[in-house]
Amino acid sequence: MTVQASPPYLRYVALGDSQTEGVGDGDDVRGLRGWADRLAELLARDSPELHYANLAVRGRLAGQVRAEQLGPALALRPDLASVVAGVNDLLRPRFDADGVAGQLEAMFAALTAQGARVVTLTFPDLTRLIPAARPVAPRIAAVNDRIREAARPHGVTVVETGHHPVVTDPRLWSTDRLHASPLGHARIAAAVAEALGLSGSDGSWSHPLPPPAVRPATGPRAAVAEAAWVASFLTPWLTRRLRGRSSGDGRTAKRPTLLPVDGG
Structure with a gap:
């Protein structure tokens, strides 16, 4: 490019x-x-x-x-x-x-x-x-x-x-x-x-990051981590969708006006 x-x-x-x-x-x-x-x-x-x-x-x-x-x-x-x-x-x-x-x-x-x-x-x-x-x-x-x-x-x-x-x-x-x-x-x-x-x-x-200090979980540990993610993040997200709600409900822009970069 x-x-x-x-x-x-x-x-x-x-x-x-x-x-x-x-x-x-x-x-x-x-x-x-x-x-x-x-x-x-x-x-x-x-x-x-x-x-x-x-x-x-x-x-x-x-x-x-x-x-x-x-x-x-x-x-x-x-x-x-x-x-x-x-x-x-x-x-x-x-x-x-x-x-x-x-x-x-x-x-x-x-x-x-x-x-x-x-x-x-x-x-x-x-x-x-x-x-x-x-x-x-x-x-x-x-x-x-x-x-x-x-x-x-x-x-x-x-x-x-x-x-x-x-x-x-x-x-x-x-x-x-x-x-x-x-x-x-x-x-x-x-x-x-x-x-x-x-x-x-x-x-x-x-560029790739250096190899992680701790190996990613595999096998049963990975399955437990996946289940925890579903419970903590996916389920609440699906619940909001079913209720017609959004994480942005009631929120407005954090910086709606032009400000100096060091001023906001």
Whole structure:
């Protein structure tokens, strides 16, 4: 992939769901950091006057991101925007890859038409982390294909993370296996920085981690760990879906206005 050198950005706005909000990197008491915050910090090294807003809210479907976040994002007139959505859609019973792509492309079109450079991500194969999720593997491939197709006509930068084995190293993921860990968020930020051509960025984010000090559980121990994960994370998630609830109910964006990177 040919990477264009990054111009100085003054207004970065992030749109999306829990990953962009920063779930898995910090907590709701101390505050969430996340890859978009980390990217803003990297951007600010080259652009000290950068202001940054994060409109992402956990649990949002692609259509909700468009309905709730696109208008406010356009009002902020970003010169750089990230749009990452679709994972929540592919985990729902009624999944429509073309519908997700339509929502994403509408956001890509509106932001680029206003002059913003837009960046997005494809998704790794979650089934390598969650064996029980194997039925959604074709959905992941389908939504990634649609993201690439939706991005192409608008010159959107697509950060391809799924091709690198390290992205499914469990150490890059939180205990729920759905959200990146602090290390994972740092790697995502570094991947986006490389795609944007930020000074000092390179492909080291894709390098494998050193061998773990403790071997992963196998056999009966692995089965016990899987059962614990189902009880702690999968069952509550399914319960919310059956009740028509979302982890983002009642939540608003953590950073809805443009602020200096060291001021929020």
